[in-house]
Amino acid sequence: xxxxxxxxxxxDGQLGWELMQIAPKLEQNFEFIFIGRQELDLTxxxxxxxxxxxxxxxxxxxxxxxxxxxxxxxxxxxxxxINTAAPKKIASTCEAINCKLIxxxxxxxxxxxxKKPYNPTDLCNPLNVYGLTKMHGEEAIAQSNCxxxxxxxxxxxxxxxxxxxxxxLRLMSDRKEINVVNDQIGxxxxxxxxxxxxxxxxxxxxxxxxxxxxxxVYHYSNTGxxxxxxxxxxxxxxxxxxxxxxxxxxxxYPTPAKRSNYSVLDCTVIxxxxxxxxxxxxxxxxxxxxxxK
Ligand SMILES: NC(=O)c1ccc[n+]([C@@H]2O[C@H](COP(=O)([O-])OP(=O)(O)OC[C@H]3O[C@@H](n4cnc5c(N)ncnc54)[C@H](OP(=O)(O)O)[C@@H]3O)[C@@H](O)[C@H]2O)c1
Numbered sequence: 653x654x655x656x657x658x659x660x661x662x663x664d665g666q667l668g669w670e671l672m673q674i675a676p677k678l679e680q681n682f683e684f685i686f687i688g689r690q691e692l693d694l695t696x697x698x699x700x701x702x703x704x705x706x707x708x709x710x711x712x713x714x715x716x717x718x719x720x721x722x723x724x725x726x727x728x729x730x731x732x733x734i735n736t737a738a739p740k741k742i743a744s745t746c747e748a749i750n751c752k753l754i755x756x757x758x759x760x761x762x763x764x765x766x767k768k769p770y771n772p773t774d775l776c777n778p779l780n781v782y783g784l785t786k787m788h789g790e791e792a793i794a795q796s797n798c799x800x801x802x803x804x805x806x807x808x809x810x811x812x813x814x815x816x817x818x819x820x821l822r823l824m825s826d827r828k829e830i831n832v833v834n835d836q837i838g839x840x841x842x843x844x845x846x847x848x849x850x851x852x853x854x855x856x857x858x859x860x861x862x863x864x865x866x867x868x869v870y871h872y873s874n875t876g877x878x879x880x881x882x883x884x885x886x887x888x889x890x891x892x893x894x895x896x897x898x899x900x901x902x903x904x905y906p907t908p909a910k911r912s913n914y915s916v917l918d919c920t921v922i923x924x925x926x927x928x929x930x931x932x933x934x935x936x937x938x939x940x941x942x943x944x945k
Contacts, residue, residue: 655681656683656710657683658709658710659704659709659712660684661715662688662714663686663687666808666810666813668688668715669812669843670810670846671850671851681858695738704742704746710751711857712746712754714739714755716738717756722907722908724782731782734785735782735786739789739793742755743796743800747797752800752863753800754853754863755790755800757786757869758804760780760786760911761776761787761804762783764912764913765777769916769917770871772871776790793866798866800863800867803850804869805841805872805873806838806839806873807839809940810842810843810844811940816880816884817940817944820888821891824887824888824893824897829895830898831899832900833880833900834881834900835902835913836911836914838873839873839874840876844936849928856927862926871917871919873919874930874933875932876932877916878933879899886934
């Protein structure tokens, strides 16, 4: 049997790792190649092209990114190479060998002024360097001729890697009291849910060619609009931590990168186009916290 080959970048990151956990279920029909920085350094354009052409995949799922939002403010060049130049090279190479690209982007392409859930076609206006380099990555893919989709997600967490949930658990064990901002509203996304959604889309595409456009943008997050403070409170309650969680305004917690105070994503298009089920944020948080116990 000729198996479809899928390259997944960012295998050591949250989303790449979650994809690696589900991949064995699909190994009858797919051959997965999971890659991290060691297998392919995305700052090396010629290496990207050589690697993809060598392996001749049918799908490339790009989960690698420069995700250090605050560091990107000063490490601008590196952020641009990984978030803009790399997806551009991946897209042009995929186009050349007829490989479909699934690229991941971010809610930080928006400025938060809308105050209503963002649709994929809403105007982008990033507030920080990370968001700008991710937006340029989206644009580069859209300007290629590569059959591709771009999935924007937000507030990603997993039992693996660095994220808000794990940071909160650590702080709640170490401290009697913590302060968390309550004026930034968004949707948490469990990376395991997004990983499943991505592979569901790949399966649908194999069946009925659903990835037909170039750089079509989708939104995916768990449902429920909450603040980081609400999120922290739930983490505390579900995991039974003895710690007081105080709400504070963002102005009391200055960071190098400016952050939007509203980044709720409207996910109806991905639900409709691919028949994807979007799960409630609390049930997913409970699952992740159970794994972290
Ligand atoms: N995390 C969030 O809250 C969030 C929110 C919205 C959107 N997103 C997007 O979702 C996607 C997945 O995010 P994530 O949370 O899984 O990110 P993550 O945990 O930070 O993982 C990103 C991975 O990219 C790899 N990478 C960075 N530079 C590389 C390079 N030069 N060559 C090869 N690999 C490189 C990193 O490798 P090393 O481990 O070696 O550094 C890391 O494993 C990204 O596109 C991100 O922009 C994330």
